[in-house]
Amino acid sequence: MNTRDMIDMALRNLLKRKIRTILTILGVVIGTASIVVMVSIGIGMNKGFAQQLESWGSLQVINVYPSGGMVYDEASDSMKQEKKQDELNTKAVDTFRQMEHVEAVSPVIEEYMYLTAGKYVADASIMGIEPGAMEALGYKVEEGRALSAEDSKAIVVGGGVEFYDPKLSWEMRYTSEPPQVDVLNEKISITYDWNYGTRNADKSIKPIKVDAVGKLSAEGSDSWRVIMPIKELEKLQKARQEWEQKKYGSNNSSNRNQSKEYQQVLVKVDEMDNVQSVQQQIKDLGFRASSLTDELEAMKETTKMLRLVLGAIGAVSMVVAAISITNTMVMAIYERTKEIGIMKVIGASLKDIKGLFLTEAAFIGFSGGVIGIVVSFGISFIVNLVAARQGSTMQSAIPLWLALGGVVFATGVGILSGYLPAKRAMKLSALTAIKTE
Amino acid sequence: MEENIIRIRDVKKIYQMGSESIRAIDGVSLNIRQGEVCCLFGKSGSGKSTLLNLIAGLEKPTEGKILFHKKHIERMDEDQLANFRRQYVGFVFQSYNLLPTLTALENVTLPLIFKGVPVKERNERAMEMLKAVGLEERAKHKPFEMSGGQQQRVSIARAFVNEPPVVFADEPTGNLDTKTTYEMMDLITGMAKKNHQTLVIVTHDLELAEYADRIVVLQDGKIEKIQKKLRGKGEGIYE
Numbered sequence: 001m002n003t004r005d006m007i008d009m010a011l012r013n014l015l016k017r018k019i020r021t022i023l024t025i026l027g028v029v030i031g032t033a034s035i036v037v038m039v040s041i042g043i044g045m046n047k048g049f050a051q052q053l054e055s056w057g058s059l060q061v062i063n064v065y066p067s068g069g070m071v072y073d074e075a076s077d078s079m080k081q082e083k084k085q086d087e088l089n090t091k092a093v094d095t096f097r098q099m100e101h102v103e104a105v106s107p108v109i110e111e112y113m114y115l116t117a118g119k120y121v122a123d124a125s126i127m128g129i130e131p132g133a134m135e136a137l138g139y140k141v142e143e144g145r146a147l148s149a150e151d152s153k154a155i156v157v158g159g160g161v162e163f164y165d166p167k168l169s170w171e172m173r174y175t176s177e178p179p180q181v182d183v184l185n186e187k188i189s190i191t192y193d194w195n196y197g198t199r200n201a202d203k204s205i206k207p208i209k210v211d212a213v214g215k216l217s218a219e220g221s222d223s224w225r226v227i228m229p230i231k232e233l234e235k236l237q238k239a240r241q242e243w244e245q246k247k248y249g250s251n252n253s254s255n256r257n258q259s260k261e262y263q264q265v266l267v268k269v270d271e272m273d274n275v276q277s278v279q280q281q282i283k284d285l286g287f288r289a290s291s292l293t294d295e296l297e298a299m300k301e302t303t304k305m306l307r308l309v310l311g312a313i314g315a316v317s318m319v320v321a322a323i324s325i326t327n328t329m330v331m332a333i334y335e336r337t338k339e340i341g342i343m344k345v346i347g348a349s350l351k352d353i354k355g356l357f358l359t360e361a362a363f364i365g366f367s368g369g370v371i372g373i374v375v376s377f378g379i380s381f382i383v384n385l386v387a388a389r390q391g392s393t394m395q396s397a398i399p400l401w402l403a404l405g406g407v408v409f410a411t412g413v414g415i416l417s418g419y420l421p422a423k424r425a426m427k428l429s430a431l432t433a434i435k436t437e
Numbered sequence: 438m439e440e441n442i443i444r445i446r447d448v449k450k451i452y453q454m455g456s457e458s459i460r461a462i463d464g465v466s467l468n469i470r471q472g473e474v475c476c477l478f479g480k481s482g483s484g485k486s487t488l489l490n491l492i493a494g495l496e497k498p499t500e501g502k503i504l505f506h507k508k509h510i511e512r513m514d515e516d517q518l519a520n521f522r523r524q525y526v527g528f529v530f531q532s533y534n535l536l537p538t539l540t541a542l543e544n545v546t547l548p549l550i551f552k553g554v555p556v557k558e559r560n561e562r563a564m565e566m567l568k569a570v571g572l573e574e575r576a577k578h579k580p581f582e583m584s585g586g587q588q589q590r591v592s593i594a595r596a597f598v599n600e601p602p603v604v605f606a607d608e609p610t611g612n613l614d615t616k617t618t619y620e621m622m623d624l625i626t627g628m629a630k631k632n633h634q635t636l637v638i639v640t641h642d643l644e645l646a647e648y649a650d651r652i653v654v655l656q657d658g659k660i661e662k663i664q665k666k667l668r669g670k671g672e673g674i675y676e
Contacts, residue, residue, distance in 0.1 A: 016538055345528055431496055
């Protein structure tokens with residue numbers, strides 16, 4: 001018996017008992033939909049976390065720090081000096097660049113200096129990075145553009161950076177409305193003279209003219225930062241050190257950058273799923289590394305139980321559906337005992353009989369699965385609509401694998417539920433079957 | 438002399454009913470020849486139906502051998518038996534045994550479906566068979582829309598559509614009136630003779646037995662006598 005005939009005959013048998021078939025399929029629809037919706041809420045939850053973390057920074061970026069700091073030691077329950085491993089220097093940066101899945105690497109140095117615009121000044125935490133890597137590192141430029149590899153005396157200013165009039169008293173600075181400075185069109189300079197614009201200004205410090213090419217979002221952790229090419233910032237750093245040396249004598253200067261070891265290196269990974277493995281490789285090299293995916297993992301871990309419970313609730317209705325498929329098939333065999341006998345007598349093989357019943361059960365599972373997925377998309381849509389209206393962060397997402405998996409699973413449950421009845425049909429004696437009136 | 442298509446040797450079938458054992462078939466040996474119409478004749482309880490079931494592989498003998506050509510039917514497993522029936526055997530039953538949900542044409546195609554014959558070919562062959570039994574205009578009708586005689590014609594068409602070497606008929610006219618009975622017997626024996634097929638008929642009706650080349654009379658599970666037909670049909674002269 002060929003497959004087409006088998007499917008044809010199975011469908012006919014199902015259509016013959018429409019109401020029973022529809023009710024059984026309905027059971028599978030409910031089972032599939034409840035599993036898929038429950039899982040989709042679990043997935044939506046993780047997606048929600050990821051979105052929330054995205055607003056704090058890119059999930060694909062790993063922060064690397066030099067080792068050798070104080071770390072908590074579990075064994076002795078105290079802080080201990082970590083063993084110093086490798087230096088986080090240009091060589092290390094090159095090593096990171098060679099790693100698989102790494103898209104961009106940038107060392108980071110940070111300096112607190114001042115931006116000037118006409119008579120106004122702004123305190124700025126200036127971050128020096130590789131200008132060519134800025135875009136890859138996930139900085140969201142709202143106006144203008146990000147730094148590119150060719151930039152030298154260019155900066156991108158955080159949307160939260162506020163200027164003030166240095167002639168005002170401290171109190172006035174914080175209470176008065178900040179002046180509107182259009183950084184993209186103003187002439188901006190950087191200086192390390194903290195008295196700039198006042199009577200005490202140091203005339204020996206020449207502000208460096210820079211070109212503000214872009215503006216970052218006013219929200220998130222980078223909003224108060226100023227980003228510039230690391231080479232330029234290093235020059236400024238050196239100039240300030242020399243100035244400090246001249247002014248205060250040789251040993252008074254901060255020498256934290258003299259060892260040429262970076263305080264931080266940013267590593268951009270191609271995909272979120274690879275972040276943890278790259279992070280581990282970096283740790284294995286003896287550096288400290290962290291990323292926002294650590295947070296994500298922790299969040300996923302805490303909600304794992306909840307997601308398991310949700311899945312289990314869905315599974316219960318699927319089990320009920322499976323029992324109802326088995327019941328339907330057993331009933332069908334009772335009704336069709338004679339029919340099975342006739343088919344056997346006129347030459348149906350055991351495989352044909354088994355196949356016929358399995359096909360029927362599989363079809364119930366399959367169609368229930370398909371309809372169940374359609375229903376799930378509907379429910380998912382409503383859940384998201386209601387959640388959005390109520391401002392809840394709960395959401396439901398059905399990725400392709402879940403939709404396809406749902407159909408395959410439902411079909412599988414159908415076949416499994418049909419297996420026992422099919423076997424029973426196969427074992428019916430042809431003779432007793434045809435004698436049944 | 439025709440070749441023996443079925444050879445039965447010392448076959449016994451004993452049913453255990455509680456402590457009592459019933460000897461339904463008690464040591465039967467018989468040869469059935471290629472192309473003959475053989476009638477298993479006897480009263481109810483004589484064991485004729487049981488013998489047919491044994492030959493057709495629907496039941497297993499307690500003892501003895503049943504050979505179809507050189508194949509031991511009694512040694513076949515379920516799958517081999519299904520294959521054997523699909524390849525070599527057609528059945529006509531007293532109660533027709535048509536599938537109620539299928540049309541006449543579909544019922545006739547069923548053995549071909551199990552054999553894996555393509556749609557077009559099997560529909561043509563089934564239609565030809567329906568023509569041969571005079572039911573071509575009833576092809577699209579379901580069994581319950583037909584009379585008993587018509588249903589039996591469909592079942593005859595189904596038994597012969599696959600051109601099996603052997604056709605078994607178990608009280609094929611038991612549910613039919615006299616006139617239809619003769620029509621049916623003419624049809625069934627005519628078809629078997631035309632294609633040189635072997636026909637084994639079980640009956641308790643001596644009138645039907647007259648259609649046979651040989652009548653095997655059974656009583657209490659044993660062969661009482663075998664009568665050979667010497668002349669043409671209807672003359673009723675047996676050895």
